[in-house]
Amino acid sequence: MVSEYHIIAIPALDNKVLSDPLFGTRHSDSIIGCAVLCVDKCRFFSFNFQTGMCRHYCQWNNRTHTDTESGWRTYNKPKISLEVSDVRLIGGNYSGEGRVEVLYNNIWGTVCDDRFDDRDAQVVCRQLGYACTAEAVSSAHFGEGSGQIWMDEVNCRGSETSLAKCSFAGFGNHDCGHYEDAGVICH
Numbered sequence: 001m002v003s004e005y006h007i008i009a010i011p012a013l014d015n016k017v018l019s020d021p022l023f024g025t026r027h028s029d030s031i032i033g034c035a036v037l038c039v040d041k042c043r044f045f046s047f048n049f050q051t052g053m054c055r056h057y058c059q060w061n062n063r064t065h066t067d068t069e070s071g072w073r074t075y076n077k078p079k080i081s082l083e084v085s086d087v088r089l090i091g092g093n094y095s096g097e098g099r100v101e102v103l104y105n106n107i108w109g110t111v112c113d114d115r116f117d118d119r120d121a122q123v124v125c126r127q128l129g130y131a132c133t134a135e136a137v138s139s140a141h142f143g144e145g146s147g148q149i150w151m152d153e154v155n156c157r158g159s160e161t162s163l164a165k166c167s168f169a170g171f172g173n174h175d176c177g178h179y180e181d182a183g184v185i186c187h
Helices: 118-126
Strands: 006-011 018-020 025-026 033-037 041-048 053-060 073-077 087-091 099-105 109-113 132-136 149-151 183-186
Touching: 087 118, 087 183, 099 149, 118 132, 118 183
Parallel strands: 025 041, 109 149
Antiparallel strands: 006 033, 018 025, 033 041, 041 053, 053 073, 087 099, 099 109, 099 183, 132 183
């Protein structure tokens, strides 16, 4: 019998069904989704924004448990505060990857890749609700942005809750071109 469960936050999946080697098939119809990982492996989870309930379906000991057996668990919506309005990812093939853009003075702009590393990417991904690892990519890997370049010389410790809480040169202070736009891949 499985006795240990972990609740983690994931980003919304725009009502799409995606397949993931760690989480299996996942559904989401909300701003914040959730997953419960069994000690063995979680096969399915869903989050219903209207009811605030998270469900998961697990398989262990080579036996699949159904909704009427002990494999399903329901949890209340996790209490998570995310600052998702001031950062976004643009140009990726998936929702968890793309060029990093930040909102400052109601204008979206990019982040320069100078000093931008995996710790900075981790902060961006965490800010967007991704709980796993992150990878920084440089040289406009997801295409060049346009308009403002808001951040340069970003240097996060990795524990910050928002990219704006990291050390950087100041909004609008940069020596970059859009060919240096930073990107992230959230795993």
